[in-house]
Each structure stands twice: as structure tokens, then as C-alpha cells.
Amino acid sequence: DAGVIQSPRHEVTEMGQEVTLRCKPISGHDYLFWYRQTMMRGLELLIYFNNNVPIDDSGMPEDRFSAKMPNASFSTLKIQPSEPRDSAVYFCASSSQETQETQYFGPGTRLLVL
Amino acid sequence: SQKIEQNSEALNIQEGKTATLTCNYTNYSPAYLQWYRQDPGRGPVFLLLIRENEKEKRKERLKVTFDTTLKQSLFHITASQPADSATYLCAPANAGNNRKLIWGLGTSLAVNP
Numbered sequence: 001d002a003g004v005i006q007s008p009r010h011e012v013t014e015m016g017q018e019v020t021l022r023c024k025p026i027s028g029h030d031y032l033f034w035y036r037q038t039m040m041r042g043l044e045l046l047i048y049f050n051n052n053v054p055i056d057d058s059g060m061p062e063d064r065f066s067a068k069m070p071n072a073s074f075s076t077l078k079i080q081p082s083e084p085r086d087s088a089v090y091f092c093a094s095s096s097q098e099t100q101e102t103q104y105f106g107p108g109t110r111l112l113v114l
Numbered sequence: 115s116q117k118i119e120q121n122s123e124a125l126n127i128q129e130g131k132t133a134t135l136t137c138n139y140t141n142y143s144p145a146y147l148q149w150y151r152q153d154p155g156r157g158p159v160f161l162l163l164i165r166e167n168e169k170e171k172r173k174e175r176l177k178v179t180f181d182t183t184l185k186q187s188l189f190h191i192t193a194s195q196p197a198d199s200a201t202y203l204c205a206p207a208n209a210g211n212n213r214k215l216i217w218g219l220g221t222s223l224a225v226n227p
Contacts, residue, residue, distance in 0.1 A: 042203075
């Protein structure tokens with residue numbers, strides 16, 4: 001299996017621009033998680049989906065962030081407008097009933113907002 | 115508020131010794147706790163999961179303990195090797211929302227040859 005796939009791997013943008021991060025979970029996994037990681041705050045859960053339905057979005061920082069999962073094999077995290085404080089590494093992870101609580105992480109997207 | 119604390123200082127040990135990492139949590143009672151390893155520039159990788167009714171779990175050179183009275187988990191790597199050098203993350207499950215993990219900041223481990 002290819003594992004969780006994320007794109008782009010690196011993104012540099014200017015403040016105010018829209019940023020879209022993409023994730024393809026492991027085939028057959030029905031849970032998908034979006035995380036943000038910074039040195040100061042560590043790994044923070046932003047939102048997670050089960051069977052394409054958002055279950056908990058309490059970690060989404062503000063209205064500038066939105067996430068969608070239109071089908072079982074694709075999800076996006078959008079930031080509009082982006083701000084310098086959004087600079088971080090964004091990870092997508094997936095899991096399934098078979099893997100139980102174990103989460104499989106993608107390689108991350110390193111975002112820099114200037 | 116719920117809080118996870120891991121050794122904030124980096125841990126440096128000699129090859130062959132046992133590394134012990136600590137994870138303390140406050141203000142909740144997780145149903146289980148996971149340990150992950152993270153290498154620079156990569157996503158976390160699952161290592162072990164221990165449930166609240168388990169005292170100890172082992173996998174090869176790894177051992178995890180879970181003391182619900184002390185609200186603490188210890189992670190041990192025996193016969194450590196330079197390849198074990200990484201950041202280790204503790205993640206107890208959020209009580210009542212078992213898929214939601216609360217993550218510690220991690221402990222950086224360096225095993226010196």
C-alpha cells in the first residue's frame with residue numbers, strides 16, 4: 001500500500017492568499033484526521049471525519065480554516081485568507097475499524113506564509 | 115484543562131543502555147494511550163498501544179507501562195541503538211471520544227555510539 005499521500009509537500013505563499021492542502025487516505029480506511037504541528041504547540045487535531053462525515057471540528061482555529069471530504073479517497077484542508085501564524089507542518093492521518101485506534105500519518109505539508 | 119507532559123529535556127544515552135521516557139497526564143482518564151515515533155521531516159509512526167486495564171505491554175525491545183493511579187505512562191527502550199534516536203510522542207485518548215488523541219510535545223532521544 002502507498003500509505004497516506006499528501007500534496008503539496010512544501011508550500012510557500014504570501015499572507016492573504018488561499019492555500020489548499022490535499023490528502024489521500026489509505027484505501028479502506030474510514031477515519032481521516034487533519035493535524036497541525038508547531039514547535040510551541042506540538043501536534044494539534046484540527047478535524048476528523050468518519051465515513052466522509054466531519055465528527056469533531058473543535059480544533060479548527062477559526063473560520064479561515066475549512067475541510068472537506070467529498071469521497072472516501074480524498075480530503076482537502078483550505079485556509080483562506082492565510083496568515084503568517086498559520087505557518088506549520090500539516091499532517092493527514094487515517095485509520096480504520098481493523099486498525100482500531102492506530103493512526104497512519106502522511107509525510108506532511110510544510111506551509112510557510114510570508 | 116486536559117494536559118499531557120513529557121520530558122521536556124532531550125534525553126542522551128549511551129548505546130546499549132535502557133532509555134526511559136515519561137508521559138504524565140492530568141484532568142482526564144483515557145481509555146488507552148499510544149506511543150509514536152517521529153523522525154525529522156516525517157510523520158509520526160505508531161509503536162505501541164496500551165489500554166487502561168493493562169499494566170504493561172511489550173514489543174521486541176520496547177516496553178510500555180500504564181499507571182492509572184499515578185496518571186503516568188513509561189516507555190522503555192532496552193539495548194538502545196543509535197537508530198532509536200528520534201522524538202517519541204505520547205498520545206492518550208480523549209475520554210468519551212476515543213478517536214481523538216491528545217498529544218504531548220514529545221521527548222527527543224539521542225543514542226550515542
